[in-house]
Amino acid sequence: MASKLSPWGACRSLTIRTRSILQHGQRQTAVPFHIARRGLADNTTSRDPPPGSDGALPPSMTGQSSVQQSYTPPPPEQFAPNWLNADAIANLEKVAAGEDLYDEDVGLKFGKLDTLPGKNDHLQKRYPEVIDQVTKLLMRDGKLSKAQRDMSLILNFLRTSSAPKVSPLRPLLPGAPPAHTLPLNPVLYLTLAIDSVAPLLRVRNMKGMAGGGNALELPEPMAARQRRRVAVMWILDAVNKKKSKGSGRAMFAHRVAEEIISVIEGRSTVWDRRQNVHKLGTAARANLNHPALLAKRRK
Amino acid sequence: MATANCWRCLGRPSTHRLLAPSSLTSFKAPTSVAAFTTSATLLAKDDNSFSMKGHVRTGKRLVLGKKKKGRGDRSKPPGPGERKAFRKRIQLSNDNALKVSGLPELEAQKLVDPAAVGQIVSLPTDLVDQLRTVEAFKPTQNWGLFRSPHMLVRKDTVDFLGDLTKRVGNKETVRTVIGGERGVGKSMLGLQTMAAGFMNKMVVINIPEAQDLVEARTDYSPIPRTTPEQFSHPSYILKLMQAIRSANEEILSKEIVKLEHIHLPVSVSRNSSLASLANATKEPEFAWPIFNALWQELLQPGRPPIMFTLDGLSHIMRISDYRSPSFNLIHSHDLALIRLFVEALGGKTHFPNGAAIVGVTTKGNSLKVKSMDKALEQAAADQAGLPIPERDAFYAKYDERVFEALKGVKVFDVKSISKPEARSLMEYWAASGVLRMRVDEKTVSERWTLAGNGVLGELERASLYVSRL
Numbered sequence: 001m002a003s004k005l006s007p008w009g010a011c012r013s014l015t016i017r018t019r020s021i022l023q024h025g026q027r028q029t030a031v032p033f034h035i036a037r038r039g040l041a042d043n044t045t046s047r048d049p050p051p052g053s054d055g056a057l058p059p060s061m062t063g064q065s066s067v068q069q070s071y072t073p074p075p076p077e078q079f080a081p082n083w084l085n086a087d088a089i090a091n092l093e094k095v096a097a098g099e100d101l102y103d104e105d106v107g108l109k110f111g112k113l114d115t116l117p118g119k120n121d122h123l124q125k126r127y128p129e130v131i132d133q134v135t136k137l138l139m140r141d142g143k144l145s146k147a148q149r150d151m152s153l154i155l156n157f158l159r160t161s162s163a164p165k166v167s168p169l170r171p172l173l174p175g176a177p178p179a180h181t182l183p184l185n186p187v188l189y190l191t192l193a194i195d196s197v198a199p200l201l202r203v204r205n206m207k208g209m210a211g212g213g214n215a216l217e218l219p220e221p222m223a224a225r226q227r228r229r230v231a232v233m234w235i236l237d238a239v240n241k242k243k244s245k246g247s248g249r250a251m252f253a254h255r256v257a258e259e260i261i262s263v264i265e266g267r268s269t270v271w272d273r274r275q276n277v278h279k280l281g282t283a284a285r286a287n288l289n290h291p292a293l294l295a296k297r298r299k
Numbered sequence: 300m301a302t303a304n305c306w307r308c309l310g311r312p313s314t315h316r317l318l319a320p321s322s323l324t325s326f327k328a329p330t331s332v333a334a335f336t337t338s339a340t341l342l343a344k345d346d347n348s349f350s351m352k353g354h355v356r357t358g359k360r361l362v363l364g365k366k367k368k369g370r371g372d373r374s375k376p377p378g379p380g381e382r383k384a385f386r387k388r389i390q391l392s393n394d395n396a397l398k399v400s401g402l403p404e405l406e407a408q409k410l411v412d413p414a415a416v417g418q419i420v421s422l423p424t425d426l427v428d429q430l431r432t433v434e435a436f437k438p439t440q441n442w443g444l445f446r447s448p449h450m451l452v453r454k455d456t457v458d459f460l461g462d463l464t465k466r467v468g469n470k471e472t473v474r475t476v477i478g479g480e481r482g483v484g485k486s487m488l489g490l491q492t493m494a495a496g497f498m499n500k501m502v503v504i505n506i507p508e509a510q511d512l513v514e515a516r517t518d519y520s521p522i523p524r525t526t527p528e529q530f531s532h533p534s535y536i537l538k539l540m541q542a543i544r545s546a547n548e549e550i551l552s553k554e555i556v557k558l559e560h561i562h563l564p565v566s567v568s569r570n571s572s573l574a575s576l577a578n579a580t581k582e583p584e585f586a587w588p589i590f591n592a593l594w595q596e597l598l599q600p601g602r603p604p605i606m607f608t609l610d611g612l613s614h615i616m617r618i619s620d621y622r623s624p625s626f627n628l629i630h631s632h633d634l635a636l637i638r639l640f641v642e643a644l645g646g647k648t649h650f651p652n653g654a655a656i657v658g659v660t661t662k663g664n665s666l667k668v669k670s671m672d673k674a675l676e677q678a679a680a681d682q683a684g685l686p687i688p689e690r691d692a693f694y695a696k697y698d699e700r701v702f703e704a705l706k707g708v709k710v711f712d713v714k715s716i717s718k719p720e721a722r723s724l725m726e727y728w729a730a731s732g733v734l735r736m737r738v739d740e741k742t743v744s745e746r747w748t749l750a751g752n753g754v755l756g757e758l759e760r761a762s763l764y765v766s767r768l
Contacts, residue, residue, distance in 0.1 A: 151765075155765055
């Protein structure tokens with residue numbers, strides 16, 4: 001990107017008459033006078049020869065006056081007095097004063113965006129992050145459109161179902177909004193359910209490292225997106241075990257939404273899975289100082 | 300665990316020698332086995348583990364390629380009709396949505412008043428009950444997102460209903476087909492028409508889904524002594540008649556039976572009301588004669604005007620899936636209820652008290668019926684005073700009965716809404732807490748443009764759903 005102090009931005013908006021560009025060449029005195037007047041060839045209308053010349057022949061062919069007349073340069077032409085030039089001059093003055101040239105939305109038809117797009121933003125990221133991820137996880141056989149419909153039916157179901165009663169035994173994420181406000185914000189509802197039930201870690205099995213062919217179990221933290229993925233897969237496992245009680249396109253969405261509600265209310269079996277993983281992870285913490293692992297680290 | 304062979308047995312541990320005597324007698328009486336040994340055979344289970352059939356280690360044999368037998372789902376299966384009820388469930392309120400106060404209630408005048416264009420009005424409870432009874436609400440509409448049913452009075456509403464109510468008031472017969480793009484609000488205009496009918500004291504008859512009548516989903520039976528042979532839908536008509544009675548109870552109970560109905564299977568006295576006539580039977584087989592009698596009564600001079608609406612017009616403009624006794628497919632217009640509607644729409648029935656016969660087309664679930672398209676095209680051209688388009692000379696399957704049924708109808712094209720209408724709608728959504736964004740000129744304009752320049756259904760999809768539906 002060009003430096004902010006570069007004057008070229010300002011020069012871009014200058015309007016200068018073409019004739020005057022040609023006349024800049026007149027400063028080189030070596031150029032004969034009549035070459036500088038070649039601009040007349042553009043004019044196709046017939047006209048009288050210039051008053052000082054004889055007949056139709058150019059002065060070089062008549063043989064006389066090969067000596068150059070003393071040349072007086074014309075006064076430098078001013079910029080045409082129009083508003084564009086006034087703008088450009090103002091811009092130049094701004095640059096000279098060290099100000100930013102593009103402070104205002106000059107030339108933008110609809111004004112600037114409120115928030116500039118980030119480095120990785122693009123048009124496809126139009127949905128909230130969780131919605132996007134869960135939609136893709138709901139997708140079967142590459143039918144994204146169907147998954148999107150399911151997603152919006154899930155959100156609508158959450159919106160219309162009555163407010164959940166949060167169980168104190170299964171606390172949600174700290175800082176969660178009160179439960180009665182959740183149905184009006186179904187995206188938050190879904191996000192809260194998934195993030196609350198997502199496991200913090202996973203247990204990784206290092207093959208044969210515990211000795212005697214046994215795997216060494218090691219707890220490992222997960223990134224937010226991974227955690228959400230695990231939680232959604234658990235929820236979908238629970239959903240697939242439920243029996244379909246209706247027909248039509250809303251049934252699957254209905255079952256998923258019911259499972260989401262039961263997660264928020266602490267009734268879901270997904271919580272047990274989370275607890276098991278956490279227990280295993282806590283037990284496996286001891287393995288972090290296992291000699292085999294330390295030896296491996298030393299290498 | 301006890302081993303198969305006896306520990307104290309002196310003989311070689313052979314299953315054959317141990318088992319032979321017991322298997323000759325009965326396992327039920329293990330005492331008959333030699334008393335020398337006690338444990339093994341006594342502990343053995345009666346049935347499988349020590350039977351003679353198959354190998355002794357039969358349970359431990361590796362079996363490949365066979366699936367484990369599932370235990371099956373033992374939970375109760377959904378009852379009859381339960382699944383369909385789930386699919387067709389209509390929810391008209393949502394306690395989570397915020398209450399929007401200060402909106403006026405719908406009156407008959409509001410629907411025809413040009414000053415009311417762009418207003419959101421709430422539906423009064425009685426009207427909601429009536430509309431619900433005649434199944435004017437559709438499961439695909441978004442009533443369930445809001446606290447209570449409200450609707451937008453749009454320009455098309457006022458244009459259409461203003462003309463309709465004025466002409467029906469002059470005892471004319473209005474025969475109209477509501478057309479328009481997909482999702483533009485045709486069924487909603489049908490609902491508003493019915494609302495106007497109820498508020499203007501008309502007898503409203505509504506067939507909510509025409510495809511229910513032609514797709515061989517409900518029972519049907521031939522009507523005796525009809526040429527050409529006609530067919531009725533006994534249980535559907537019975538249900539329809541009960542809906543008519545309960546939705547129009549107030550009007551029908553004031554009207555007295557005028558005609559002699561000696562041919563009816565139930566006795567109807569001269570002084571009974573039309574509501575009791577509509578309620579005269581619970582037997583599906585008597586439904587058609589009584590419905591017909593009710594229709595004839597309503598056609599008598601001095602009765603209230605009739606509003607007969609049908610949604611999904613293209614479905615009844617084809618040959619139905621029902622079969623006659625000679626196993627020929629029945630034309631939809633030979634089904635008695637549809638015939639009633641079609642004759643009214645085509646202008647064959649004379650309504651002395653004025654009537655509004657409204658057919659609503661659908662674009663979401665519709666068939667391509669070339670005859671109907673052409674007939675509507677011709678009707679629209681006729682209405683606009685343009686030269687009437689010719690039929691396609693190379694299409695041989697034009698159905699004359701369809702042209703007959705749509706002869707002289709008016710076509711009302713529902714357009715998209717304007718930006719001020721969109722704005723008031725979006726403000727209502729935002730006030731309900733469903734639309735979580737600032738509603739200003741920019742956002743309204745943005746959504747309006749996203750919605751194909753104000754197609755109402757698309758506006759809902761663009762605004763009410765986080766993900767696309």
